[in-house]
């Protein structure tokens with residue numbers, strides 16, 4: 001029973017009861033708006049959820065050491081991610097963070113990432129959509145973006161090309177197993193008690209048996225790639241992340257864990273962000289038109305040739321940031337409190353409590369974004385026509401503070417490149433014009449329930 005027990009809460013409860021899947025995040029928005037501190041305690045579970053930027057800064061920066069990811073999270077993802085950066089705290093995390101930051105900050109990695117993304121768009125995405133557009137055909141845009149971002153992340157991380165966008169090929173075994181492993185690992189978090197999945201794992205039953213099989217396939221393939229790279233030598237020509245990390249890390253199993261974490265971090269997040277972006281553009285055609293006219297002015301009617309050109313497209317940048325404000329790919333994120341504490345808004349937090357910050361709800365708080373917070377309005381990010389960033393604790397879409405997302409630059413580069421290429425060439429219309437809200441499935445990343453079915457046609461010049 002929700003604490004406030006009002007009509008809205010009753011309605012949400014009724015939908016849950018009837019298995020009609022409301023967006024639980026919208027319910028949190030309602031509960032958080034009704035709390036004067038913008039923090040609530042979920043009484044049954046003892047969890048604390050906050051949409052208060054002061055609390056977010058406190059957890060992610062000021063008292064970072066007191067709010068690690070914690071054991072419950074790392075146990076759930078442990079079999080899949082091992083000791084990869086996404087899944088560890090303390091010294092293991094610090095070591096990988098240092099290594100990854102060094103590599104990702106290099107000038108060469110940005111141009112490599114741009115090349116990977118550009119090739120994937122020109123050689124595959126454009127061709128696929130053009131063939132669909134010729135027949136004014138229909139496809140699931142979310143599925144296409146998942147395939148696209150998996151290809152990009154595999155090339156970027158391993159130098160491997162699974163070619164998932166080639167729809168006539170059976171989708172690679174690696175991609176299928178990866179999908180299966182991330183879905184089944186996320187499902188562990190939804191069992192009533194961890195003992196349930198641990199017992200199933202012990203007995204090798206049902207979903208746990210499938211998870212083990214999927215992880216075995218991933219391991220065989222990842223180890224094969226590592227062995228091949230060792231054989232040919234990694235110095236010089238290889239620019240992917242694995243080759244770079246191999247210059248510092250010797251242990252194969254550890255290398256596998258590091259790279260699998262990157263794949264997970266960078267695949268579904270980008271696909272989710274792009275899906276929501278195109279759904280929003282379909283509701284606001286004038287924004288798509290402005291993106292095109294800015295690009296025409298800045299780069300003419302040519303395709304992008306360097307990532308520096310992207311930096312000049314301020315309106316495009318603002319549109320992408322604004323879409324992730326309303327639909328953050330990671331809608332909420334939890335930490336576990338190590339020692340008893342009090343949050344800046346006065347909420348006491350006992351040792352072991354799960355504390356969740358909620359970017360989805362934060363986007364919907366008037367005191368943070370103004371009374372037009374529910375509107376998709378890229379202009380809020382522009383000052384004199386130039387993009388102007390926001391405080392990261394007000395906009396923790398990429399987390400923030402000490403453990404901020406390491407792939408932020410790559411993600412934005414990927415999103416802007418795809419957005420620009422498709423908006424300039426195609427009209428993308430959702431099949432259901434009355435769908436005035438997006439519904440999401442439960443999971444680690446915001447996946448649109450049932451996908452996003454769209455009709456694609458060529459855009460008139």
Ligand code: HEM
Pocket residue numbers: 085086097261262265266267269270273328329330333334396397398399402403404405406407408410411412
């Ligand atoms: C729109 C796309 C993306 C969004 C919204 C996003 C968001 C986030 C968030 C919220 C976290 C913190 C998760 C946590 O600690 O629980 C995170 C971590 C991370 N992200 Fe991203 N991410 C995106 C794309 C990427 C990409 C493309 C890569 C890889 C190139 C990447 C690499 C990472 C890594 C390695 C971490 C772990 C950082 C650490 O623990 O120190 N992300 N990301």
